Amino acid sequence: MTPSAVMQEKKYSNFIRFLGYVRPYTKYIVLGVIGGIVKFSVPLLMPQIIRHLIDGVFLSKTMTAAQKLHELYYYVFGMIGIYVVIYAPWTYMRHYFTAKAGHQSVFDLRCELYYRILRMSASFFKRNKSGGIVSRLISDVELAQNLVGSALTNIWMDGAALFVVIYFLLRIDVRTTLVALATFPIYLYFFRKLGHEIKSMSYQVQKEIAEISGNVNEKISGSAVVHAFNQEKRESKRFKQDSDHLFSTVMRRIFYQSTNVTVTGVLTALAPMLVYLYGGYQVIQGHLRVGDLVAVGMYLGPLYLPLQRFSELNIIFANSMAALDRIFEIMDEKPDIADRPGALELEDIRGEVRFERVCFAYDEGVPVLRDIDFAARPGQRVALVGPSGSGKSTLVSLIPRFYDPARGAVRIDDHDVRDIGVKSLRRHIGMVLQDPILFSGTIRDNILYGNPHARPEEVRRACESANALGFIEELPGGLETEVGERGNSLSGGQKQRLTIARAFLKNPRILILDEPTSALDSESERLIQEALGRLMLGRTTFIIAHRLSTVTNADMILVMQNGRIVEEGRHDDLLRSGRVYRRLYEQQFVSARSAWDRLDGIPGEDGDTATEDDRTAQKVG
Numbered sequence: 001m002t003p004s005a006v007m008q009e010k011k012y013s014n015f016i017r018f019l020g021y022v023r024p025y026t027k028y029i030v031l032g033v034i035g036g037i038v039k040f041s042v043p044l045l046m047p048q049i050i051r052h053l054i055d056g057v058f059l060s061k062t063m064t065a066a067q068k069l070h071e072l073y074y075y076v077f078g079m080i081g082i083y084v085v086i087y088a089p090w091t092y093m094r095h096y097f098t099a100k101a102g103h104q105s106v107f108d109l110r111c112e113l114y115y116r117i118l119r120m121s122a123s124f125f126k127r128n129k130s131g132g133i134v135s136r137l138i139s140d141v142e143l144a145q146n147l148v149g150s151a152l153t154n155i156w157m158d159g160a161a162l163f164v165v166i167y168f169l170l171r172i173d174v175r176t177t178l179v180a181l182a183t184f185p186i187y188l189y190f191f192r193k194l195g196h197e198i199k200s201m202s203y204q205v206q207k208e209i210a211e212i213s214g215n216v217n218e219k220i221s222g223s224a225v226v227h228a229f230n231q232e233k234r235e236s237k238r239f240k241q242d243s244d245h246l247f248s249t250v251m252r253r254i255f256y257q258s259t260n261v262t263v264t265g266v267l268t269a270l271a272p273m274l275v276y277l278y279g280g281y282q283v284i285q286g287h288l289r290v291g292d293l294v295a296v297g298m299y300l301g302p303l304y305l306p307l308q309r310f311s312e313l314n315i316i317f318a319n320s321m322a323a324l325d326r327i328f329e330i331m332d333e334k335p336d337i338a339d340r341p342g343a344l345e346l347e348d349i350r351g352e353v354r355f356e357r358v359c360f361a362y363d364e365g366v367p368v369l370r371d372i373d374f375a376a377r378p379g380q381r382v383a384l385v386g387p388s389g390s391g392k393s394t395l396v397s398l399i400p401r402f403y404d405p406a407r408g409a410v411r412i413d414d415h416d417v418r419d420i421g422v423k424s425l426r427r428h429i430g431m432v433l434q435d436p437i438l439f440s441g442t443i444r445d446n447i448l449y450g451n452p453h454a455r456p457e458e459v460r461r462a463c464e465s466a467n468a469l470g471f472i473e474e475l476p477g478g479l480e481t482e483v484g485e486r487g488n489s490l491s492g493g494q495k496q497r498l499t500i501a502r503a504f505l506k507n508p509r510i511l512i513l514d515e516p517t518s519a520l521d522s523e524s525e526r527l528i529q530e531a532l533g534r535l536m537l538g539r540t541t542f543i544i545a546h547r548l549s550t551v552t553n554a555d556m557i558l559v560m561q562n563g564r565i566v567e568e569g570r571h572d573d574l575l576r577s578g579r580v581y582r583r584l585y586e587q588q589f590v591s592a593r594s595a596w597d598r599l600d601g602i603p604g605e606d607g608d609t610a611t612e613d614d615r616t617a618q619k620v621g
Contacts, residue, residue: 012322015147020158021105021112022148028101029152029273034159035094040302042087045129045163047298051073051172055291094153102148109139113327121336122402123362129214140206145322146316154313158306165303166617172292178294179278180303183267190315194260198315201253203322208246210326215242259317268304274302337401343421349413349428351378351509351540358408360394368394370563372408376540376556378509381552383543385584386560392544395560396512399542400429403521412510430508430539432532434493434515438487444471446487446498450505456504465534466501467527468494500531510540548585557581 022029055064057071076236083293114137169177219226219235226235271546279296358372369391376382384392396401400412401417409416417425430450438446448461454462459479463469471494475481487495495531503511514538516528527552545551552571557576559567559581567578574581 014328021109025104027103028097031154032094032098033156034089038090038161040161047295051291051295055289072431098153099315102145106145123336131213132210135210135213140323143320145327146322158309162306165299176279180275183271187267190263194256197256198318202319204249212595214241272300281338339421345424349509354411356409358405360405368563380555381541383554383557390560396542400426429510430503430506432516436499438483440485442480446541447501450502454505462501462504465504466497468497468501511539514544
């Protein structure tokens, strides 16, 4: 099968799949189509009436004036009645039900796409920018909606109107009708040829919009860094370059769209001239009546209007199909992490965690973890230390199955985590990260993320355990205070305490702490350390630490280097017998002591050694 044939098959396959979202609302589509047929068919009676009035009434030599007036009133008021009783309500239904079907089907598609995105594995979000994902969810789905409002209803309405027009034209005069249809083959040729190009350009435009959206989202989220390094002009220049490229692609699409519209416009303008030329000749020769030619002329508009709308539909269909291709690309992507058939549902666990010869790599051939082998007993505190890039965060990400090991196994209570249902597994695991993540909404909403069904007293108790109740009660709205996007209305320490309260409310048996006290002032760190001490009680806890002073009381310290566990033991044992751990500890101790020694040597304003307050101020500076 040729590449073009494969693309064609894929296009129609995606269209059929989209119809699955429209099918539940078929009754609305049918009502919209009927309304459209009525809306476009009723005006087609007017040329027949005009034809009759001209040839059979106005030019009649046998009818009296009273009879002519009677005929005139009969047909005119009859048409007014038809417009009021039939045309008006069906026109309303055409617009209302078509819009309802379009919005409802796209609502279902967007909801399922969002659910699919949320179910994607961590590797998916590593490969795709968040702005690009949002672009598919909002922009592409919006384009797909046009298929319902235009393609699935207009094509039937315009097809029916075209059929009725040709039927009336053939009844008037066959040869004149054939002249009117003479430009159709040329139109169909361009319709097919330009449609493919428009779809290809539309796909590229949507792809570039998604790329720009991803870049913009990154820079807005990191605006503080942009400002700090005075990179506003550079980022603006980069945005302009991306926008210029998008502009060029858009203009190529507009070229094909404009060509499509121009060809249709020229053909629909030339065809009436040919008809009047031929029809006028027939009237002069006495082969066609004046009323017939007038009626034919009145039908030319309704005859070519569907052609113009088909031309517009060609553009809409191409744009929508390009959007559907991008939507179903995500829908067809299978999450790396999924439940096995017959996956276990664990109601309760002891909290034993065992790594058995685990190896892992994000990219093939570039190992990140090598032969990780250890066991954490229920309730133990396990600290992971080592230089950046040694694999600490990757190791703990295997416990909740954000990734699966390439070799070996991670076991919880003797169950391979790959045999446990993902939801069931993660229900027993809580996380407090270095960067506390909160969502727009109230403080209560964010805490309830840990357990949406928790009672008010449980929420309050969790806040109290997390040392968060004090600052919450000082806020004007208390628990109903809006935290803003990513919790930007709160300090770092306050946000971290809310994430700890969220973990308390979840009440997991296994807890993962990823350097939760870094970059905090001493008071916030003290409050958070107290809260974490309460949170860790009775839970199997994994602590990623860069400051070794925070893990001296751990039951087991795993020292990692280059993706391996190179040393294992308690703090005192590792200081005596460990080489890597002792070197890390001494480096931090010497570094801290040297910093204070340098501060001790800073002279005051009068040349004396700096006071303690001076040293503190210098340290803060």
